Amino acid sequence: MKLVVVSAGLSVPSSTRLLADRLAAATAGRVPGAVDLRVVELRDLAVEIAHNFTNGFPGRGLSAAIDDVTSADGLIVVTPVFSASYSGLFKSFFDVLDKDALAGKPVLIGATGGTGRHSLVLEHAMRPLFAYLRAVVVPTGVYAASEDWGVEGLAERVERAGGELAGLMTALTGSPVPGPTGPLASAQAAPASTAVTAQPSPGAAAVPAQPSPGRADGFQVVPFAEQLAALRS
Missing domain, CATH: 3.40.50.360 (Flavodoxin domain)
Structure with a gap:
């Protein structure tokens, strides 16, 4: 470097x-x-x-x-x-x-x-x-x-x-960075096809949430290193 x-x-x-x-x-x-x-x-x-x-x-x-x-x-x-x-x-x-x-x-x-x-x-x-x-x-x-x-x-x-x-x-420079552990790591490792069903209000039908890649809770996590690389480009 x-x-x-x-x-x-x-x-x-x-x-x-x-x-x-x-x-x-x-x-x-x-x-x-x-x-x-x-x-x-x-x-x-x-x-x-x-x-x-x-x-x-x-x-x-x-x-x-x-x-x-x-x-x-x-x-x-x-x-x-x-x-x-x-x-x-x-x-x-x-x-x-x-x-x-x-x-x-x-x-x-x-x-x-x-x-x-x-x-x-x-x-x-x-x-x-x-x-x-x-x-x-x-x-x-x-x-x-x-x-x-x-x-x-x-x-x-x-x-x-x-x-x-x-x-x-x-x-x-893309060197390996230790990943998260615990519940966050499990959530990030969930398959992209996993859907989360929202809790319906009384009298309403349940609607499947659209998951984002890598997360089962509908949120997408962008590593800080990728954000910096995108800023430089």
Whole structure:
């Protein structure tokens, strides 16, 4: 599976890249089989991104980065916080993508900042951006302030987010997913020809209900992985 990391850090070394690397390691460790890991450093593409806005054509490096992002099975995006939001470079990169490029793609969002007071950037800026792009954002976003490095809590959030992204990537590639057990499994295993007779009201005749495939109670269950695959197509 292909895992792509987009880092919008500007400095070298960069805390944004450090967080991105930790998220990538946590995700790759949960994905079955080999992982093709690619890292896109937006700092190196700043000029090409600007030129793309003025002439409409991506340069060689930007074109390769766009191909990596659009063909990824999973995406990790991390930005520093500028003026209480994602950086302009971060937003500019996603502005040059086709509007349908990320539809149905699993995305893990992360951000870094100098203070914990900017942690809501994940919810008021990044999550709405990728919801607009119709990506599937994992529930856990990871924000790391300067005081978070080396203290309890950050590692646990990183591992939880990585596990969530790995789970979505695995589901979308068609790997076996444990099925339900108990009464639900029995209901789903019932033959499609089984009909359910509705309980008639007094004086009314019983009318056979039309069952849907795979369920004897008239309901159809669509696995979450199939819903995501349909969204991507």
